[in-house]
Amino acid sequence: MIDRPETGAKASQAYLRTGPGSGAVDRTLSDVPLKTVYGPEDVTHLNPPPGEYPYTRGIHKNGYRDRLWTMRQFAGFGNAKQTNERYHFLLSQGQMGLSVAFDMPTLMGYDSDAPQARGEVGKCGVAIDSLLDMEQLFDGIDMGAITTSMTINGPAAIAVAQYVAAAEKKGISRKQLGGTIQADILKEYIAQKEWIFPPRPHMRVIVDMIEFCTTEMPKWNTISISGYHIREAGSTAAQELAFTLADGFAYVEAAMKRGLDVDSFAPRLSYFFNSHIDFFEEIAKFRAARRIYAKRMRERYGAKNPKSWQLRFHTQTAGCSATAQQPENNIVRVAFEAMAAVLGGTQSLHTNSMDEVLALPTEKSVEIALRTQQVLAYETNVTNVVDPLGGSYFVEALTDEMERQAEAYFEQIEEYGGCIEAIEAGFFQKEIAEASYRYQRSIESKDRIIVGVNYFQKEEPQLDIDLLRITEEVAREQSRSLAELRSRRDAARVQATLDRLERACRDEGDNVMPHLIDCVNAYCTEGEIVDAMVKVFGRYTERSAF
């Protein structure tokens, strides 16, 4: 029998119900009921081995033996020069790819000197206003050799244009560029709320980008369809799974409607999931995702290339599982979550830093997070056997349950007429708000225990972690540099490229991508480019409810 120290709180009802020695509730984090023991009767079928359709057990037959996951830590803050220094540090420490975090004004399509940008410049990512900043960001980095992931959605097409232009100025062809742009606008309306245009014109721009990349940038992953933010907004695991895949299918359908062959673009679609703290539920979610995706791509969309059936994904540990109380405990949470992602077969991984719940992470805490991945990869030996939990009565049953719940959601979404219609009706938003409120209530009532938050609390001295702070100097510097850029660039060329872009936006038969690259090369700022597009497409406003 384990003693449970009670610090600061009375014994909860849940605790009394489940008895001493057990903190367990009888359901997963997402409220899937759990039995005490699972057996053969819980498993309906066996899955083919890894590397075989429908890939429940993994897309590669040799798993991590052939190739480890990519350790990719998301970073960006302040100006391009500061972030460039962090990139050089991360690469020198054995990181294998870069991942750009942009600041809020950049994500929302505003220049650093716009009134909307007050107080936000460089705060939760790097400020990129024009090609100048993009060149600085990759200064001294071989863009032909590394892969870069860019987490940006509303202005994704502009960021790709800037990346192409920056590489080409260094003499690297766009055909050589490897990386991923998030560009998943549907989950913005559903969860993250960083949009610019209304859904329909946004979808057109994304399909333009897919079409362009398919021929011009064969190594580029065109959309990273993301459940991460859906989960962070408070969804359950099954909602994350279902809503993300539904978004993915919406992009597939939109591109096919444009006349693109599914096998020409599907192999470059990738996914991005959250890894939360409920260990087995997360593993089941990853396994179910691969199976649902493969079946749908092959059976409904008629894809013939196995690469089109294979769901590849990046994972990030759950920011929302981190606590501000006793933040060092987050190191432990991250380690469990990272292991779930690896046992689930992720292709790349970001491990959160312990202090991200308080502010941007410091170099020290980022290093611990990266070391966590290295310990997992090189010491624990979990990389030697593919899908080691395959055949576990419990994990197989939970995988089936995840799939069942996702299919039920797909039916509901179809009843609305599709993803965009369900967004417009507020369906996803309402489902997530309900789930997050339920979750919060379960913590309040202590049905769920969060170590250091509603149990095992202690009086803490003021925290002794050095936080990384971004001063307003970054905003002033960006504004100065913008003013200088505007005074010395070719104004006539700026206007001409913006006019051509606006015309392309009006013409459904045109593709905006080449025009965006022209604008970027003329040193139009992001805000100017977005304004030209907004003239045609408008700006989205959400009907908010809670």
Added chain:
Amino acid sequence: MARPLRIVVAKAGLDGHDRGAKVIARALRDAGMEVIYTGLFQTPEQIVQTAIQEDADGIGLSILSGAHMTLFPLVLEQLKAQGAEDVVFFGGGTIPPEDADELRKLGVKAVFTPGAPLQEIIDFVESECGKRRELVG
């Protein structure tokens, strides 16, 4: 019987993280208050205008983007400029402890950081906004 307390729950700047704001809005409503949620991307001017037009007893501002040291003071400034300093102004989000101290000094009545129990927030709002209601009537 007295009419219920009226609270504006607000999101400012470019910050789209609305999970916390919505949970708080819902919890205050379930505690019997009338809640007006502003939706995203409001300016400090708009937030204070909403509070005045809605005859609100309190404003709760949620910021998770790091812009708190800019936006909280701007709302305080607007409350002063529009003669609404009696409205109880509180907030929360990803706010380091030193910043929270600084904001309290500037006049933000309470700053709730991640992990704050809902009941603590409800108790605070009932007590402080209740006092305001007694004074203003």
